[in-house]
Amino acid sequence: MTKTFSPARPIWCAGCGDFAVQGVLEKSLDSLNIPREQLMFLAGIGCSGTIQNNIKCYGYHALHGRVLPTAIGVKLANPNLTVVAAGGDGDGYAIGAGHLVHTFRSNPSLTYIVMNNSNYGLTKGQPSPTSPLGYKSNAEMDMDAILLGLSLPSTTFLARGFSGHPEQLGQLLVAALKHAEEGKGFAFIEVLSPCVTYYDTHREWASRVHNVDEDPDYNCTDRGNAFSKSLEILNNHKIPIGLLYHGEHVSLESLSLKEDCIPPALQDLNSPDSVENCKKIIQSFMG
Amino acid sequence: MTPVNGTQPVLEDLNVIVAGQGGDGSLTVVTLLAELMRDYGFNVYTERDVLSRIRGGHTAATVRAFSGDRYCIGSNIDLLVALDDEAIEKNTRHLDGNSIVIFDESGGKLTNGSLPKGIKLYSAPFNRIAMRTMRRELYRNSIAFGVVSRLIGLEDEALKKIFKKRFARLGTTVLDYNLEALDLGFGIADEFGLTNGAGLYKIKKKKAANKLLITGNESVALGFIVAGGRFYAGYPITPSSEILESLQKWLPMFGGVARQTEDELSGINMAMGAALTGARVMVGTSGPGFSLMQEGIGHAGSAEIPIVIVDCQRAGPSTGMPTKPEQSDINLMIFGGHGDFPRIVLAPGHPEDCFYLAAEATNLAFKYQCPVYISMDQGLSQNIATVDPFDLEKIEVDEGYQLDAEDLKKLDVYKRYAHTENDISPFAKPGTPGGFSLVTGNEHDEWGLVSTDPDNRVQMMKKRMNKIEHAKEHLPEARHFGNGDEKIGFIGIGMTYGVILEAMEQLEAYGVDTQFLQLRTIWPVLDEVNEFINRCDKVYVVEYNAVGQLAHLLMHQGADSGKIIKIIKYDGIPFRPREIYNRVMEENKSNNAGKKKTKKKRANSK
Ligand SMILES: Cc1ncc(C[n+]2csc(CCOP(=O)(O)OP(=O)(O)O)c2C)c(N)n1
Ligand code: SF4
Ligand SMILES: [Mg+2]
Numbered sequence: 001m002t003k004t005f006s007p008a009r010p011i012w013c014a015g016c017g018d019f020a021v022q023g024v025l026e027k028s029l030d031s032l033n034i035p036r037e038q039l040m041f042l043a044g045i046g047c048s049g050t051i052q053n054n055i056k057c058y059g060y061h062a063l064h065g066r067v068l069p070t071a072i073g074v075k076l077a078n079p080n081l082t083v084v085a086a087g088g089d090g091d092g093y094a095i096g097a098g099h100l101v102h103t104f105r106s107n108p109s110l111t112y113i114v115m116n117n118s119n120y121g122l123t124k125g126q127p128s129p130t131s132p133l134g135y136k137s138n139a140e141m142d143m144d145a146i147l148l149g150l151s152l153p154s155t156t157f158l159a160r161g162f163s164g165h166p167e168q169l170g171q172l173l174v175a176a177l178k179h180a181e182e183g184k185g186f187a188f189i190e191v192l193s194p195c196v197t198y199y200d201t202h203r204e205w206a207s208r209v210h211n212v213d214e215d216p217d218y219n220c221t222d223r224g225n226a227f228s229k230s231l232e233i234l235n236n237h238k239i240p241i242g243l244l245y246h247g248e249h250v251s252l253e254s255l256s257l258k259e260d261c262i263p264p265a266l267q268d269l270n271s272p273d274s275v276e277n278c279k280k281i282i283q284s285f286m287g
Numbered sequence: 288m289t290p291v292n293g294t295q296p297v298l299e300d301l302n303v304i305v306a307g308q309g310g311d312g313s314l315t316v317v318t319l320l321a322e323l324m325r326d327y328g329f330n331v332y333t334e335r336d337v338l339s340r341i342r343g344g345h346t347a348a349t350v351r352a353f354s355g356d357r358y359c360i361g362s363n364i365d366l367l368v369a370l371d372d373e374a375i376e377k378n379t380r381h382l383d384g385n386s387i388v389i390f391d392e393s394g395g396k397l398t399n400g401s402l403p404k405g406i407k408l409y410s411a412p413f414n415r416i417a418m419r420t421m422r423r424e425l426y427r428n429s430i431a432f433g434v435v436s437r438l439i440g441l442e443d444e445a446l447k448k449i450f451k452k453r454f455a456r457l458g459t460t461v462l463d464y465n466l467e468a469l470d471l472g473f474g475i476a477d478e479f480g481l482t483n484g485a486g487l488y489k490i491k492k493k494k495a496a497n498k499l500l501i502t503g504n505e506s507v508a509l510g511f512i513v514a515g516g517r518f519y520a521g522y523p524i525t526p527s528s529e530i531l532e533s534l535q536k537w538l539p540m541f542g543g544v545a546r547q548t549e550d551e552l553s554g555i556n557m558a559m560g561a562a563l564t565g566a567r568v569m570v571g572t573s574g575p576g577f578s579l580m581q582e583g584i585g586h587a588g589s590a591e592i593p594i595v596i597v598d599c600q601r602a603g604p605s606t607g608m609p610t611k612p613e614q615s616d617i618n619l620m621i622f623g624g625h626g627d628f629p630r631i632v633l634a635p636g637h638p639e640d641c642f643y644l645a646a647e648a649t650n651l652a653f654k655y656q657c658p659v660y661i662s663m664d665q666g667l668s669q670n671i672a673t674v675d676p677f678d679l680e681k682i683e684v685d686e687g688y689q690l691d692a693e694d695l696k697k698l699d700v701y702k703r704y705a706h707t708e709n710d711i712s713p714f715a716k717p718g719t720p721g722g723f724s725l726v727t728g729n730e731h732d733e734w735g736l737v738s739t740d741p742d743n744r745v746q747m748m749k750k751r752m753n754k755i756e757h758a759k760e761h762l763p764e765a766r767h768f769g770n771g772d773e774k775i776g777f778i779g780i781g782m783t784y785g786v787i788l789e790a791m792e793q794l795e796a797y798g799v800d801t802q803f804l805q806l807r808t809i810w811p812v813l814d815e816v817n818e819f820i821n822r823c824d825k826v827y828v829v830e831y832n833a834v835g836q837l838a839h840l841l842m843h844q845g846a847d848s849g850k851i852i853k854i855i856k857y858d859g860i861p862f863r864p865r866e867i868y869n870r871v872m873e874e875n876k877s878n879n880a881g882k883k884k885t886k887k888k889r890a891n892s893k
Contacts, residue, residue: 005723037719058717058718060563061737073557073562077517077544077568081717099553282509
């Protein structure tokens with residue numbers, strides 16, 4: 001066997017929620033028998049953005065906020081790969097918020113895990129878009145990415161897990177990975193992953209989560225119901241977790257690439273067909 | 288231009304400007320004329336002067352037809368087609384005593400004195416005729432076109448043929464109306480005494496015109512594909528959008544993807560994502576978008592991701608003058624981004640160059656695993672020119688240092704950032720068993736694991752920067768024009784190419800011999816530059832920006848600053864050869880200059 005890099009030891013503080021995310025993710029990948037060389041694992045910048053260093057994979061460290069466009073580039077160039085993107089709430093909801101909206105719109109078949117700790121961990125605890133009003137003189141209301149996703153008609157998979165409930169998190173991650181694996185589109189999963197060092201929300205969140213998977217009134221396949229129920233739960237000062245929306249919409253890669261076509265990354269660049277096509281184009285500029 | 292009805296001379300050099308309000312269709316008329324002249328066997332070059340809006344504002348398009356090679360518009364306009372008064376006002380300065388004006392007098396006849404003496408005027412209410420007979424002012428262009436072509440001496444049939452080709456896809460009604468309009472135009476020409484075949488020139492259709500009529504942007508797009516380019520990302524911005532549009536049309540034929548992203552931040556990162564998989568990628572943009580891409584480009588340099596960046600430069604800073612040419616991002620291409628990282632900057636001079644250098648850039652990026660720029664400018668990007676058909680045989684796809692599963696099996700260790708003799712590390716496409724790797728812009732060790740170890744840092748920085756040293760001898764060389772012993776030199780890139788060549792001819796005709804180095808690689812600066820400068824007493828660096836960025840770059844790289852003279856322009860208007868000629872003549876009067884030589888010899892490439 002060729003020796004390649006040995007995964008790094010996590011750099012997280014003891015007790016950080018991100019440990020659970022990594023553990024559950026590795027199990028989920030194994031349970032789906034996804035060969036590790038097929039896994040392109042991209043992460044943003046932050047404490048969360050070091051997760052890819054810790055497991056055997058083709059790993060990539062994106063620029064702060066840019067993990068989604070990068071992951072889309074991977075998926076379009078080689079849809080055979082299992083593409084998983086991960087990052088923090090600052091990465092995904094502040095500096096990268098624009099890309100999240102457009103990824104919701106375009107529905108590429110990849111999994112995106114946001115490790116939400118409601119602050120900027122790596123830069124030492126500044127407020128993030130999910131920090132509550134008043135947190136360290138935060139002057140803004142916190143946002144809910146699931147509600148944002150629900151408001152866009154092209155979303156297909158929206159879920160929220162909690163690092164304190166690893167079993168449910170595992171089920172959600174498996175469902176998310178499957179959704180993307182089957183080419184059904186963008187699997188978005190936010191994980192409440194407390195930062196024990198700068199903003200320890202573990203107990204608070206444990207008491208506030210409301211599991212919709214066990215709520216008979218919550219219908220995750222009905223966008224309107226999902227929206228109003230989620231809002232209701234939030235208004236009761238609870239946080240909805242579970243599979244929050246599951247729908248259907250054509251995937252980006254199926255619209256961008258011809259069916260049964262060799263992916264851009266794997267083509268024979270000297271094929272006679274391609275030479276013929278070049279000649280055709282050149283001819284179109286002649287008289 | 289010689290007056291009509293005398294003996295007809297052979298057409299050697301014709302400059303026609305069509306001017307009116309934005310949306311009037313002057314661009315369409317010029318494009319059609321260009322195509323027609325190409326089909327007649329001439330070389331053509333067009334230029335556009337438009338505003339960044341769809342309708343209104345003064346707009347002009349110019350076409351030059353020439354029997355030799357020309358990559359610029361001439362110093363004088365032979366024929367002005369003025370679709371309104373403003374067109375006359377704005378363009379009389381380009382006319383001389385021999386020029387001819389065709390004027391649309393729908394808005395009133397020209398007042399006395401609005402044209403310089405001696406200019407022949409053909410005036411008719413094209414717009415009113417179009418409205419009266421066809422109910423759409425759109426058709427006035429086709430009516431005017433009939434008069435223009437009769438005046439030049441083109442055959443009616445050739446025109447009809449090109450109309451059929453051009454308008455057929457818009458439906459038979461559109462075609463029929465345009466042909467009818469053309470006939471109206473011929474009728475007006477008859478009244479002027481410009482009958483079929485009685486125009487200014489004796490023009491015979493040459494044998495099959497074996498020339499492409501193409502823009503730099505289209506040529507870049509095609510060169511990229513030929514060298515294996517399969518993924519493009521872009522966000523619409525003038526003057527780069529045609530690259531996106533062309534590739535959206537063409538890449539699907541090759542199983543590739545051209546994606547319009549939500550912004551340039553997304554564009555550069557999406558392209559890098561595609562490059563991670565082993566696909567060959569390119570992004571294209573202009574000033575504002577290029578500024579947004581800076582972080583990404585530095586990341587590609589650090590993480591060693593192959594990517595081609597096309598910068599179609601326009602007048603900056605900020606949103607500047609979006610439709611006007613400039614070469615003012617030279618500093619940003621070469622010195623932009625935070626930190627030190629390797630990069631290569633190529634600079635084509637005409638569409639043919641664009642094709643071959645885009646292919647070269649695609650290969651270089653892949654081979655050296657670093658960002659490679661193609662420095663364009665608005666003129667080079669959007670002006671249409673005739674060039675020889677591209678030769679696919681000349682282009683080979685460089686496979687780079689890639690490992691497949693078999694190669695990997697034979698290795699004991701695989702390190703994505705391994706130090707090697709030529710500082711290029713092996714790369715395995717994700718999905719390949721045994722090729723696990725980490726790719727990051729953080730400083731990293733050979734495995735791709737984050738590291739701040741000082742020794743590692745120094746070694747890694749050196750490895751990356753050294754790639755450019757290794758690349759040097761494989762980079763596109765400049766083209767040299769002249770004998771090599773002339774004392775006055777020119778250096779220029781991009782759209783200065785054609786103007787400098789023509790100015791050289793004009794200077795030579797008056798006894799001032801010059802040589803010209805058309806740079807095709809501007810970073811790293813190659814030894815050829817100082818060798819050239821050392822051979823000259825003075826060197827004019829001709830460029831489109833306010834401070835002389837190219838001149839400064841060369842001085843920074845050791846050029847003798849005592850010899851460098853800047854010729855700069857940043858008013859948004861392309862140089863005319865005469866401007867360069869005047870400037871050089873003025874400063875070199877004491878020489879044997881000023882006497883017209885009888886024998887003219889063309890600057891030749893060597
Ligand atoms: C363009 C840019 N701006 C700022 C930073 C500095 N920075 C690094 S991580 C980070 C915030 C991380 O917060 P989050 O994404 O929530 O990740 P966490 O550390 O909480 O997991 C910031 C602002 C950067 N790397 N790049
Ligand atoms: S600072 Fe917070 S988020 Fe970062 S590793 Fe420590 S606990 Fe986790
Ligand atoms: Mg965070």
